Amino acid sequence: SSAYKKTYGNRVSNFSNPTAKLILETMERKKSNLAVSVDVTDANDLLAIIEAVAPYHSHELFFKTHIDIIQNFDFSLIEKLQHLSQKYDFVYFEDRKFADIGNTVALQYSSGVYKIASWSHLTNAHPVPGLSIIKGLSSVGLPLGRGLLLLAEMSTKGSLAVGTYTEEAVRMARQNRDFVIGFIAQKRMDGVGSSEEEDTSDEDFLILTPGIGLDAKGDSMGQQYRTPREAIFGSGCDIIIVGRGIYGTDSKAVDTIAAQAERYMAEGWAAYLARINN
Numbered sequence: 032s033s034a035y036k037k038t039y040g041n042r043v044s045n046f047s048n049p050t051a052k053l054i055l056e057t058m059e060r061k062k063s064n065l066a067v068s069v070d071v072t073d074a075n076d077l078l079a080i081i082e083a084v085a086p087y088h089s090h091e092l093f094f095k096t097h098i099d100i101i102q103n104f105d106f107s108l109i110e111k112l113q114h115l116s117q118k119y120d121f122v123y124f125e126d127r128k129f130a131d132i133g134n135t136v137a138l139q140y141s142s143g144v145y146k147i148a149s150w151s152h153l154t155n156a157h158p159v160p161g162l163s164i165i166k167g168l169s170s171v172g173l174p175l176g177r178g179l180l181l182l183a184e185m186s187t188k189g190s191l192a193v194g195t196y197t198e199e200a201v202r203m204a205r206q207n208r209d210f211v212i213g214f215i216a217q218k219r220m221d222g223v224g225s226s227e228e229e230d231t232s233d234e235d236f237l238i239l240t241p242g243i244g245l246d247a248k249g250d251s252m253g254q255q256y257r258t259p260r261e262a263i264f265g266s267g268c269d270i271i272i273v274g275r276g277i278y279g280t281d282s283k284a285v286d287t288i289a290a291q292a293e294r295y296m297a298e299g300w301a302a303y304l305a306r307i308n309n
Protein backbone atom coordinates (compact mmCIF):
# COMPACT_ATOMS: atom_id res chain seq x y z
CA SER A 32 0.00 0.00 0.00
CA SER A 33 1.05 3.60 -0.33
CA ALA A 34 1.38 4.29 3.41
CA TYR A 35 3.83 1.39 3.78
CA LYS A 36 6.40 3.19 1.62
CA LYS A 37 5.82 6.73 2.89
CA THR A 38 7.81 8.50 5.58
CA TYR A 39 6.05 9.09 8.87
CA GLY A 40 6.25 12.84 8.27
CA ASN A 41 4.58 12.54 4.87
CA ARG A 42 1.65 10.71 6.42
CA VAL A 43 0.64 13.53 8.81
CA SER A 44 -1.78 14.96 6.24
CA ASN A 45 -3.54 11.58 5.91
CA PHE A 46 -5.10 12.18 9.33
CA SER A 47 -7.48 14.79 10.72
CA ASN A 48 -7.15 13.63 14.33
CA PRO A 49 -4.68 15.80 16.32
CA THR A 50 -3.25 12.85 18.29
CA ALA A 51 -2.46 10.98 15.06
CA LYS A 52 -0.71 14.09 13.74
CA LEU A 53 1.19 14.53 17.00
CA ILE A 54 2.36 10.89 16.93
CA LEU A 55 3.61 11.05 13.33
CA GLU A 56 5.31 14.42 13.87
CA THR A 57 6.98 13.15 17.04
CA MET A 58 8.19 10.03 15.24
CA GLU A 59 9.67 12.08 12.44
CA ARG A 60 11.33 14.54 14.82
CA LYS A 61 12.72 11.96 17.25
CA LYS A 62 13.53 9.32 14.68
CA SER A 63 11.82 6.72 16.79
CA ASN A 64 9.01 4.22 16.39
CA LEU A 65 9.36 2.76 19.88
CA ALA A 66 6.65 2.68 22.52
CA VAL A 67 7.94 1.62 25.92
CA SER A 68 5.39 -0.42 27.85
CA VAL A 69 5.98 0.14 31.55
CA ASP A 70 4.00 -2.56 33.32
CA VAL A 71 5.24 -2.01 36.87
CA THR A 72 3.17 -1.89 40.04
CA ASP A 73 4.99 0.82 41.97
CA ALA A 74 4.50 4.50 41.07
CA ASN A 75 8.10 5.30 41.94
CA ASP A 76 9.37 2.58 39.61
CA LEU A 77 7.18 3.95 36.84
CA LEU A 78 8.58 7.46 37.29
CA ALA A 79 12.13 6.14 37.66
CA ILE A 80 11.91 4.16 34.41
CA ILE A 81 10.57 7.15 32.48
CA GLU A 82 13.26 9.38 33.97
CA ALA A 83 15.92 6.78 33.14
CA VAL A 84 14.93 6.34 29.55
CA ALA A 85 13.47 9.66 28.37
CA PRO A 86 16.11 12.34 29.04
CA TYR A 87 19.07 10.13 28.28
CA HIS A 88 18.13 9.38 24.70
CA SER A 89 15.19 11.65 24.19
CA HIS A 90 14.11 9.18 21.54
CA GLU A 91 11.21 7.42 23.14
CA LEU A 92 8.07 8.22 21.39
CA PHE A 93 5.55 6.75 23.76
CA PHE A 94 5.14 5.49 27.21
CA LYS A 95 2.37 2.96 27.53
CA THR A 96 0.88 2.45 30.96
CA HIS A 97 -1.54 0.12 32.73
CA ILE A 98 -2.42 2.71 35.34
CA ASP A 99 -4.74 0.31 37.21
CA ILE A 100 -1.85 -1.98 38.24
CA ILE A 101 -0.16 0.76 40.30
CA GLN A 102 -0.51 -0.15 43.98
CA ASN A 103 0.32 3.25 45.48
CA PHE A 104 -1.69 5.35 43.02
CA ASP A 105 -2.96 8.82 43.75
CA PHE A 106 -3.67 11.63 41.34
CA SER A 107 -0.37 13.37 42.06
CA LEU A 108 1.20 10.61 39.95
CA ILE A 109 -0.76 11.90 36.95
CA GLU A 110 0.51 15.43 37.57
CA LYS A 111 4.06 14.07 37.63
CA LEU A 112 3.47 12.07 34.45
CA GLN A 113 2.10 15.15 32.68
CA HIS A 114 5.09 17.19 33.77
CA LEU A 115 7.46 14.53 32.37
CA SER A 116 5.65 14.34 29.04
CA GLN A 117 6.00 18.10 28.59
CA LYS A 118 9.60 18.13 29.71
CA TYR A 119 10.71 15.28 27.43
CA ASP A 120 8.20 15.57 24.59
CA PHE A 121 6.52 12.19 24.50
CA VAL A 122 3.04 10.77 24.18
CA TYR A 123 1.03 8.69 26.68
CA PHE A 124 -0.90 5.64 25.74
CA GLU A 125 -3.05 4.24 28.54
CA ASP A 126 -3.57 0.62 27.54
CA ARG A 127 -7.07 0.39 29.04
CA LYS A 128 -8.62 -2.05 26.53
CA PHE A 129 -12.18 -0.82 27.03
CA ALA A 130 -14.76 -3.48 26.17
CA ASP A 131 -18.24 -2.41 27.40
CA ILE A 132 -21.33 -0.61 26.06
CA GLY A 133 -20.96 3.02 25.01
CA ASN A 134 -22.51 4.56 28.11
CA THR A 135 -20.30 2.57 30.48
CA VAL A 136 -17.03 3.13 28.63
CA ALA A 137 -17.73 6.87 28.44
CA LEU A 138 -17.87 6.89 32.25
CA GLN A 139 -14.83 4.64 32.63
CA TYR A 140 -12.86 6.89 30.25
CA SER A 141 -13.82 10.25 31.80
CA SER A 142 -14.35 9.48 35.49
CA GLY A 143 -13.40 7.24 38.38
CA VAL A 144 -10.01 7.24 40.01
CA TYR A 145 -7.94 7.55 36.84
CA LYS A 146 -9.81 10.07 34.61
CA ILE A 147 -7.91 8.59 31.66
CA ALA A 148 -9.20 11.02 29.04
CA SER A 149 -7.83 13.98 30.99
CA TRP A 150 -4.20 12.93 30.53
CA SER A 151 -3.72 10.05 28.08
CA HIS A 152 -3.32 11.09 24.45
CA LEU A 153 -4.18 7.65 23.20
CA THR A 154 -6.13 4.66 24.47
CA ASN A 155 -7.46 1.39 23.03
CA ALA A 156 -10.64 -0.67 22.94
CA HIS A 157 -11.85 -4.10 21.98
CA PRO A 158 -14.30 -3.89 19.07
CA VAL A 159 -16.46 -6.66 20.56
CA PRO A 160 -19.44 -4.38 21.55
CA GLY A 161 -19.66 -2.96 18.01
CA LEU A 162 -20.02 0.72 17.09
CA SER A 163 -21.48 1.55 20.52
CA ILE A 164 -18.01 1.52 22.06
CA ILE A 165 -16.70 4.11 19.60
CA LYS A 166 -19.77 6.30 20.16
CA GLY A 167 -19.21 6.22 23.90
CA LEU A 168 -15.47 6.83 23.88
CA SER A 169 -15.54 9.50 21.17
CA SER A 170 -18.20 11.48 23.06
CA VAL A 171 -15.50 12.02 25.71
CA GLY A 172 -12.25 11.86 23.73
CA LEU A 173 -12.99 13.69 20.51
CA PRO A 174 -13.61 17.13 22.10
CA LEU A 175 -10.25 16.70 23.89
CA GLY A 176 -8.41 15.78 20.68
CA ARG A 177 -7.69 12.24 21.89
CA GLY A 178 -7.24 9.19 19.66
CA LEU A 179 -8.38 5.57 19.83
CA LEU A 180 -6.92 2.28 18.61
CA LEU A 181 -9.08 -0.79 18.09
CA LEU A 182 -7.65 -4.21 18.91
CA ALA A 183 -8.03 -5.84 15.49
CA GLU A 184 -5.67 -8.67 16.41
CA MET A 185 -3.79 -9.83 19.49
CA SER A 186 -0.29 -11.16 20.02
CA THR A 187 -1.26 -14.15 22.13
CA LYS A 188 -1.37 -17.77 21.10
CA GLY A 189 -4.92 -18.81 20.16
CA SER A 190 -6.30 -15.25 19.94
CA LEU A 191 -9.96 -15.09 18.82
CA ALA A 192 -9.42 -11.75 17.07
CA VAL A 193 -8.94 -13.20 13.57
CA GLY A 194 -10.77 -13.44 10.25
CA THR A 195 -14.14 -11.71 10.04
CA TYR A 196 -13.73 -10.26 13.54
CA THR A 197 -10.62 -8.42 12.37
CA GLU A 198 -12.39 -7.33 9.16
CA GLU A 199 -15.33 -5.94 11.15
CA ALA A 200 -12.93 -4.04 13.40
CA VAL A 201 -11.40 -2.36 10.35
CA ARG A 202 -14.84 -1.49 8.96
CA MET A 203 -15.77 0.09 12.30
CA ALA A 204 -12.60 2.18 12.20
CA ARG A 205 -13.20 3.23 8.58
CA GLN A 206 -16.54 4.73 9.60
CA ASN A 207 -14.91 6.73 12.42
CA ARG A 208 -11.68 8.07 11.00
CA ASP A 209 -11.93 11.28 13.06
CA PHE A 210 -11.37 9.36 16.31
CA VAL A 211 -10.10 5.87 15.45
CA ILE A 212 -6.57 6.45 14.21
CA GLY A 213 -5.43 2.86 13.92
CA PHE A 214 -5.11 -0.59 15.40
CA ILE A 215 -3.33 -2.85 17.76
CA ALA A 216 -2.51 -5.54 15.23
CA GLN A 217 0.19 -7.81 13.91
CA LYS A 218 0.20 -6.41 10.36
CA ARG A 219 -1.00 -3.55 8.14
CA MET A 220 -4.77 -3.41 7.71
CA ASP A 221 -5.09 -1.28 4.56
CA GLY A 222 -8.07 -2.45 2.54
CA VAL A 223 -8.95 -5.29 4.95
CA GLY A 224 -12.67 -6.10 4.82
CA SER A 225 -13.42 -3.49 2.16
CA SER A 226 -15.88 -4.20 -0.65
CA GLU A 227 -14.81 -4.22 -4.28
CA GLU A 228 -16.53 -0.90 -5.02
CA GLU A 229 -14.73 0.85 -2.15
CA ASP A 230 -11.52 2.69 -3.02
CA THR A 231 -9.21 2.19 -0.07
CA SER A 232 -5.95 2.85 -1.92
CA ASP A 233 -5.25 6.06 0.01
CA GLU A 234 -6.33 4.64 3.36
CA ASP A 235 -3.95 5.10 6.27
CA PHE A 236 -4.12 3.70 9.79
CA LEU A 237 -1.40 3.61 12.42
CA ILE A 238 -0.47 0.05 13.36
CA LEU A 239 0.94 -0.35 16.87
CA THR A 240 2.22 -3.82 17.44
CA PRO A 241 2.95 -5.62 20.72
CA GLY A 242 4.69 -8.96 21.11
CA ILE A 243 8.20 -7.68 20.33
CA GLY A 244 11.32 -9.31 21.77
CA LEU A 245 14.90 -9.75 20.62
CA ASP A 246 15.95 -12.29 23.23
CA ALA A 247 12.85 -14.43 23.86
CA LYS A 248 10.19 -16.12 21.71
CA GLY A 249 7.43 -15.73 24.26
CA ASP A 250 6.50 -16.07 27.92
CA SER A 251 4.86 -18.85 29.95
CA MET A 252 1.38 -17.29 29.57
CA GLY A 253 0.88 -17.35 25.81
CA GLN A 254 2.62 -14.14 24.78
CA GLN A 255 4.47 -14.51 21.45
CA TYR A 256 7.43 -12.36 20.38
CA ARG A 257 8.95 -11.42 17.05
CA THR A 258 11.69 -8.98 16.15
CA PRO A 259 11.27 -5.28 15.31
CA ARG A 260 12.37 -6.06 11.76
CA GLU A 261 9.72 -8.73 11.29
CA ALA A 262 7.04 -6.35 12.59
CA ILE A 263 8.04 -3.09 10.84
CA PHE A 264 9.67 -4.31 7.63
CA GLY A 265 8.03 -7.71 7.23
CA SER A 266 4.47 -6.92 8.33
CA GLY A 267 4.24 -3.17 7.76
CA CYS A 268 3.51 -2.20 11.36
CA ASP A 269 4.36 1.39 12.32
CA ILE A 270 5.20 1.36 16.02
CA ILE A 271 6.71 -1.39 18.14
CA ILE A 272 5.49 -1.80 21.72
CA VAL A 273 8.17 -3.28 23.98
CA GLY A 274 7.76 -4.07 27.66
CA ARG A 275 9.76 -6.81 29.34
CA GLY A 276 12.32 -6.81 26.53
CA ILE A 277 13.35 -3.40 27.87
CA TYR A 278 12.85 -3.42 31.61
CA GLY A 279 13.26 -7.17 32.09
CA THR A 280 12.44 -8.54 35.48
CA ASP A 281 14.37 -6.01 37.54
CA SER A 282 12.62 -2.69 37.16
CA LYS A 283 15.31 -0.97 39.24
CA ALA A 284 18.28 -1.66 36.95
CA VAL A 285 18.12 1.77 35.36
CA ASP A 286 21.29 1.58 33.24
CA THR A 287 20.27 -1.71 31.70
CA ILE A 288 16.83 -0.34 30.96
CA ALA A 289 18.22 2.69 29.13
CA ALA A 290 20.60 0.50 27.10
CA GLN A 291 17.84 -1.93 26.14
CA ALA A 292 15.55 0.92 25.10
CA GLU A 293 18.32 2.24 22.87
CA ARG A 294 18.74 -1.19 21.32
CA TYR A 295 15.04 -1.59 20.45
CA MET A 296 14.84 1.99 19.25
CA ALA A 297 17.77 1.45 16.88
CA GLU A 298 16.37 -1.84 15.55
CA GLY A 299 12.92 -0.35 15.03
CA TRP A 300 14.24 2.68 13.17
CA ALA A 301 16.59 0.63 10.98
CA ALA A 302 13.68 -1.61 9.99
CA TYR A 303 11.63 1.47 9.06
CA LEU A 304 14.46 2.94 6.96
CA ALA A 305 14.87 -0.41 5.20
CA ARG A 306 11.14 -0.38 4.47
CA ILE A 307 10.85 3.12 3.00
CA ASN A 308 14.12 2.83 1.05
CA ASN A 309 13.50 -0.69 -0.22
Ligand code: 6AU
Nearest residue numbers: 068184185186187215241242273274275276
Ligand atom coordinates in the same frame (compact mmCIF):
# COMPACT_ATOMS: atom_id res chain seq x y z
O1 6AU B 1 6.48 -6.69 25.84
P1 6AU B 1 5.64 -7.33 26.93
O2 6AU B 1 5.21 -8.72 26.57
O3 6AU B 1 6.26 -7.25 28.28
O4 6AU B 1 4.33 -6.42 27.05
C1 6AU B 1 3.43 -6.25 26.01
C2 6AU B 1 2.41 -5.20 26.36
C3 6AU B 1 1.55 -5.53 27.56
C4 6AU B 1 0.24 -6.00 26.97
O5 6AU B 1 -0.87 -5.63 27.77
C5 6AU B 1 0.18 -5.28 25.62
O6 6AU B 1 1.52 -5.03 25.25
N1 6AU B 1 -0.48 -6.03 24.53
C6 6AU B 1 -1.54 -5.46 23.77
C7 6AU B 1 -1.85 -4.05 23.75
C8 6AU B 1 -0.82 -3.05 23.74
O7 6AU B 1 -2.99 -3.68 23.57
C9 6AU B 1 -2.26 -6.25 22.88
C10 6AU B 1 -1.82 -7.56 22.58
O8 6AU B 1 -2.36 -8.23 21.71
N2 6AU B 1 -0.72 -8.03 23.24
C11 6AU B 1 -0.03 -7.31 24.19
O9 6AU B 1 0.97 -7.80 24.72
O10 6AU B 1 1.36 -4.33 28.30
